[in-house]
Amino acid sequence: MLDALILSRIQxxxxxxxxxxxPTITIAMCWFLVFFKIRHDMTGNPIWMRAYRFWVKVFAxxxxxxxxxxxxxxxxxxxxxxxxxxxxxxxxGPLLGYEVLTAFFLEATFLGIMLFGIKRVPNKVxxxxxxxxxxxxxxxxxxxxxxxxxxxxxxxxxxxDGVAYPTDWFAIVFNPSFPYRLSxxxxxxxxxxxxxxxxxxxxxxxxxxxKKAPRLSLKVALIVAAxxxxxxxxxxxxxxxxxxxxxxxxxxxxxxxxxxxRGAPLxxxxxxxxxxxxxxxxIGIPNLASLILTHELDGELKGxxxxxxxxxxxxxxxxxxxxxxxxxxxxxxxxxxxxYHFYRRKGLPAxxxxxxxxxxxxxxxxxxxxxxxxxxGRQPWLVTGILxxxxxxxxxxxxxxxxxxxxxxxxxxxxxxxxxxxxxLMARKAIKVEEFETLEPQADGNxxxxxxxxxxxxxxx
Amino acid sequence: xxxxxWLAIIFIGLMGLSVLVYAILDGYDxxxxxxxxxxxxxxxQRDTMIASIGPFWDANETWLVxxxxxxxxxxxxxxxxxxxxLYIPVAIMLIGLIMRGVAFDFRAKAAVDHKLAWDRTFxxxxxxxxxxxxxxxxxxxxxxxxxxxxxxxxxLSGLGVTLAYSYIGAAWLIMKTEGELQKRAVTWAKLSGxxxxxxxxxxxxxxxxxxPGVFDRWFDFPLVMFxxxxxxxxxxxxxxxxxxxxxxxxxxxxxxxxxFLLVVAIFxxxxxxxxxxxxxxxxxxxxxxxxxxxAPESLTVILIGALVVVPVILAYTAxxxxxxxxxxxxxxxx
Numbered sequence: 001m002l003d004a005l006i007l008s009r010i011q012x013x014x015x016x017x018x019x020x021x022x023p024t025i026t027i028a029m030c031w032f033l034v035f036f037k038i039r040h041d042m043t044g045n046p047i048w049m050r051a052y053r054f055w056v057k058v059f060a061x062x063x064x065x066x067x068x069x070x071x072x073x074x075x076x077x078x079x080x081x082x083x084x085x086x087x088x089x090x091x092x093g094p095l096l097g098y099e100v101l102t103a104f105f106l107e108a109t110f111l112g113i114m115l116f117g118i119k120r121v122p123n124k125v126x127x128x129x130x131x132x133x134x135x136x137x138x139x140x141x142x143x144x145x146x147x148x149x150x151x152x153x154x155x156x157x158x159x160x161d162g163v164a165y166p167t168d169w170f171a172i173v174f175n176p177s178f179p180y181r182l183s184x185x186x187x188x189x190x191x192x193x194x195x196x197x198x199x200x201x202x203x204x205x206x207x208x209x210x211k212k213a214p215r216l217s218l219k220v221a222l223i224v225a226a227x228x229x230x231x232x233x234x235x236x237x238x239x240x241x242x243x244x245x246x247x248x249x250x251x252x253x254x255x256x257x258x259x260x261x262r263g264a265p266l267x268x269x270x271x272x273x274x275x276x277x278x279x280x281x282x283i284g285i286p287n288l289a290s291l292i293l294t295h296e297l298d299g300e301l302k303g304x305x306x307x308x309x310x311x312x313x314x315x316x317x318x319x320x321x322x323x324x325x326x327x328x329x330x331x332x333x334x335x336x337x338x339x340y341h342f343y344r345r346k347g348l349p350a351x352x353x354x355x356x357x358x359x360x361x362x363x364x365x366x367x368x369x370x371x372x373x374x375x376x377g378r379q380p381w382l383v384t385g386i387l388x389x390x391x392x393x394x395x396x397x398x399x400x401x402x403x404x405x406x407x408x409x410x411x412x413x414x415x416x417x418x419x420x421x422x423x424x425l426m427a428r429k430a431i432k433v434e435e436f437e438t439l440e441p442q443a444d445g446n447x448x449x450x451x452x453x454x455x456x457x458x459x460x461x
Numbered sequence: 462x463x464x465x466x467w468l469a470i471i472f473i474g475l476m477g478l479s480v481l482v483y484a485i486l487d488g489y490d491x492x493x494x495x496x497x498x499x500x501x502x503x504x505x506q507r508d509t510m511i512a513s514i515g516p517f518w519d520a521n522e523t524w525l526v527x528x529x530x531x532x533x534x535x536x537x538x539x540x541x542x543x544x545x546x547l548y549i550p551v552a553i554m555l556i557g558l559i560m561r562g563v564a565f566d567f568r569a570k571a572a573v574d575h576k577l578a579w580d581r582t583f584x585x586x587x588x589x590x591x592x593x594x595x596x597x598x599x600x601x602x603x604x605x606x607x608x609x610x611x612x613x614x615x616x617l618s619g620l621g622v623t624l625a626y627s628y629i630g631a632a633w634l635i636m637k638t639e640g641e642l643q644k645r646a647v648t649w650a651k652l653s654g655x656x657x658x659x660x661x662x663x664x665x666x667x668x669x670x671x672x673p674g675v676f677d678r679w680f681d682f683p684l685v686m687f688x689x690x691x692x693x694x695x696x697x698x699x700x701x702x703x704x705x706x707x708x709x710x711x712x713x714x715x716x717x718x719x720x721f722l723l724v725v726a727i728f729x730x731x732x733x734x735x736x737x738x739x740x741x742x743x744x745x746x747x748x749x750x751x752x753x754x755x756a757p758e759s760l761t762v763i764l765i766g767a768l769v770v771v772p773v774i775l776a777y778t779a780x781x782x783x784x785x786x787x788x789x790x791x792x793x794x795x
Contacts, residue, residue, distance in 0.1 A: 057570065072555045078543075086541060101771070109520040115515075163756075166758055166762070411556060415559070
């Protein structure tokens with residue numbers, strides 16, 4: 001029977017899965033916009049401005065979806081998980097409060113100027129507004145990741161009468177897993193935005209867009225992806241070592257190790273069987289898991305047997321991890337291969353463009369899979385060692401939670417459809433826009449150089 | 462570290478301020494959404510109306526997040542009780558906010574033949590949001606009583622808040638638009654203002670009747686001489702605005718900003734009256750701010766940040782309103 005706990009968990013998972021899609025795009029995309037805008041201001045090349053003008057629209061749409069689903073998220077704590085704030089509110093509260101105070105207002109206010117203010121403020125102020133929005137979105141990530149990391153690896157607090165009290169705010173924010181988690185997330189955002197920009201730009205080119213802006217966007221995005229992908233692999237490895245130190249049960253689930261062993265193999269495929277505490281159809285590389293995690297061929301890895309009753313469900317963690325890593329490797333290979341084509345062949349063949357269109361949302365899938373590893377991997381704890389998920393849930397009747405869950409699922413499914421459809425529609429609309437339509441004069445009139453279209457080496461291929 | 466007594470008072474003050482700022486700011490943009498005319502021929506007016514709130518709605522909505530955030534942070538016990546009782550209307554309000562927030566962006570980017578559908582979504586979302594908010598306010602004032610009369614009162618309150626938001630939305634449009642649309646806005650303001658006045662009157666009568674504590678507080682001599690200033694001023698503002706609206710628009714668009722200012726004053730007065738009725742309860746009749754407050758060490762940490770950051774927020778909010786001063790022009794990206 002579905003009770004309020006399972007319904008609330010499904011609802012939270014649905015909400016956070018839907019919400020995370022949009023910040024993942026906007027956090028990094030805004031830095032792309034900053035780059036486009038600054039390049040434009042420096043070179044006077046209108047192609048950068050055209051790239052900005054297209055992507056700022058996509059940014060605005062993604063941002064709107066992030067805002068509305070984020071507000072929904074902020075209510076979830078109170079509506080479905082009252083035990084969370086009652087137990088750790090003294091710590092979670094200020095972190096969430098600082099997010100609103102330092103990030104939300106900043107991004108929301110300057111977004112108005114960024115989107116609609118270009119004719120009303122001097123160009124430099126507009127560029128500055130873009131930078132502030134980018135800082136705001138990244139600050140948002142900072143606070144949310146601080147809270148999430150604290151829930152994974154709590155520090156800097158003491159328990160009095162079952163309630164957590166802060167003792168050291170520095171230790172709370174910069175808890176043991178925070179630096180790894182934050183950099184992992186920011187890089188994930190970078191890769192998601194890169195592949196998103198590359199995919200849509202490739203789509204425009206395939207659809208017959210002969211302008212330079214999509215080619216320029218494509219190139220920038222692929223170069224960024226080619227740099228970020230290996231960095232992400234490295235950071236991911238450090239993150240894994242950190243998790244092994246602080247959350248060994250999660251690692252045991254990721255690796256599918258049921259019993260503590262030395263020289264554990266790296267499983268490429270297996271069907272974990274929670275009932276019988278074993279894996280079926282294992283395919284693995286001998287000793288590799290031990291080598292990666294302990295840097296010794298026969299290093300000892302703790303198995304799930306050490307955490308009886310306190311370890312996460314194995315199959316979803318095991319498989320999400322493999323999906324994440326698989327997509328990461330795909331993005332690494334694809335971005336390098338495409339960059340190689342750019343430099344040796346001076347362009348991308350049609351089939352490669354098609355592959356890039358197909359992988360437009362690969363970052364989304366990898367990010368979702370990564371979140372499932374980290375969040376499901378924390379179970380049965382909501383806050384590791386302090387609060388179990390089942391103890392935080394509301395005492396509402398299941399019918400009410402079922403009602404809200406149904407509403408959200410319908411709305412989210414529809415919005416996801418509308419969003420992807422609209423993004424591709426915007427790409428098709430952009431094809432019809434004239435290449436050298438002149439920019440409208442600025443309030444300060446300092447864009448006169450733009451009226452003389454010129455191409456620099458960035459734009460020519 | 463400050464003591465718990467004063468921290469709770471400061472935070473209920475901050476929370477009240479955010480609720481009030483939210484009601485005024487998101488109030489006018491929700492009101493604009495409610496007033497959106499749906500005829501095929503009204504498209505240009507819809508564009509202008511939406512353009513008038515375009516640069517602001519997102520920041521306006523953030524005040525709601527701040528208000529709920531402060532309750533979550535400073536009064537977690539109250540937060541749980543309130544959201545437990547308001548679960549369904551909160552879910553409906555969130556759906557409304559989602560519909561509105563995305564429709565705003567989709568309408569400009571979707572295929573041309575979908576624009577009207579998104580405008581309808583925008584209007585429906587705005588209406589759903591305001592009805593839900595008013596309904597919640599009603600239940601809150603009734604101390605989450607489960608009776609039929611409490612729900613009827615909440616329904617009435619939902620209608621009242623919707624009218625109040627229409628009123629401030631229309632006043633905003635008088636300030637931000639010109640020509641035909643401005644004339645329409647004057648008509649909307651007159652009508653919603655009068656209906657809103659009836660609503661406020663009804664709440665003034667019902668509230669002390671159902672809450673004996675509220676009655677005692679309001680009619681406690683000699684304070685009564687002072688506190689009755691609030692309804693008196695409120696009444697004067699309604700009356701003066703009604704007389705003013707009959708003369709608008711004036712030559713050279715004089716006084717086009719005055720109705721908005723008057724409605725803001727009405728909002729502030731009504732809010733003060735509610736706050737005066739219930740302080741220091743954070744859940745009327747059930748829980749005081751001191752019973753619900755969280756640890757002083759956490760509140761101090763937030764307070765320090767808030768004292769630094771809030772003036773900065775107010776400054777750049779003012780900057781944004783200054784940048785987009787004057788009549789709303791057509792809304793397009795660059």
